[in-house]
Each structure stands twice: as structure tokens, then as C-alpha cells.
Amino acid sequence: MDGDPISDPSTYHSMVGGLSYLTLTQPDIAYAVNQVCQYMHKPRSTHLQAVKRIYSYIKGTIEHGIPFRSSIDFSLHGFSDADWAGSLDDRRSTTGACIFLGPNLLTWTAIKQSTVSRSSSKAEYRALATTAAELRWFCYLFRELGIPLHSPPCIFVDNVSALHMAANPVFHARTRHIEVDYHFVRELLA
Helix, strand or coil: CCCCECCCHHHHHHHHHHHHHHCCCCHHHHHHHHHHHCCCCCCEHHHHHHHHHHHHHHHHCCCCCCCCCCCCCCCEEEEEEEECCCCCCCCCCEEEEEEEECCEEEEEEEEECCCCCCCHHHHHHHHHHHHHHHHHHHHHHHHHHCCCCCCCCEEEECCHHHHHHHHCCCCCHHHHHHHHHHHHHHHHHC
16 A cells, blocks of 8 residues: 555544535545545545545535436436446445436445456446346335336446346356346346
8 A cells, every 4th residue: 555654544534524425415526535435444645645636626616516407307217337346456346326317316326346246247237236226216215205207217327248137037157146136127127
């Protein structure tokens, strides 16, 4: 690891905690904040420099935000993506997803996957399953609130192999460790 250990990690914790709270209104910093959150247990001077750089970025983009527009479009859709083996520390992939109701962003996530994927297709499929679960939760919420959706939710995925895995009912021996995700997504497709 680069940099010297920070003598007082509580300052680092406080700064990163404030950034975590700020991601609620500034999703553009979510990935960077996710990265610095991974070093809360033993922050180093290079991590503190990264936090200060995020604060500098925020100062320059203070006028930016998430607009909410009135719309008659009540279609629920999501976007799913993953970076394959993106973490240099443990080679785990990061799942990225965002859910929209019409033109308005409802939620977004950037979560490190719990296991190491041996292919980009598997990482993308896990991201697809995470996004499908989030969309399903919103469907239940809207149903509970009595808000009708005009069409079934749709997920946009940029990996053709992950789409083929979702549509193909045959399991292969090399993909058994993500079989639960297969069943979950296929059940939602049906």
C-alpha cells in the first residue's frame, strides 16, 4: 500500500461519512466514495488525498444536482452494469445499477460483489440479478401504494452473454455457483 498510515483516522472517518451522506443528492460521486469507504479500517495518506480531491470536485460542481420532472410516463426501467475484476486489491467486480420511473432517477447503487467472478459474463449476470431484485421491490412498493405501472419493468444490460444466460434454460457445470441468480432472474422473466 502506498502512503503513510494516518495518525488520527477519526478525521478520515468523519470526512468519508459526510461524503456517504452527500451521495444521496450527488450520485456522480458514488463510485469514488465507494472506493474511499473501502479503507475505513486503515486509511493512509493517499486515501486522505483522494477524499480531499472528492471534496474539491464537489466545490466545483455545487450547482449540479438531480432534477425531478413532472411526467405522465410511469414506466419502470433499470440499467445494469459490472466491471469485471475491477478491484486491484481482491479482483472482485463492482455492480452498478440505476432505476428510473419515467425520466426520473429513483435509486442507484455501486456495490462490490461478494465473490470473485471468473468471467465478465458472470459478473454482468450477478449485476443483472441485483438490478432485477431492486426492480421487483419497487413493483411491490407501487402495488402496495396503489400506483399502477403502465408496462412491465425493463432492464437494460450491455452484455450479450448475460442476456443469453437469462434466456437459456440449460445450466452448465461451470455456472452452477450462480444458479440461484439464474433461477431468480428467469422466474421474473416468466
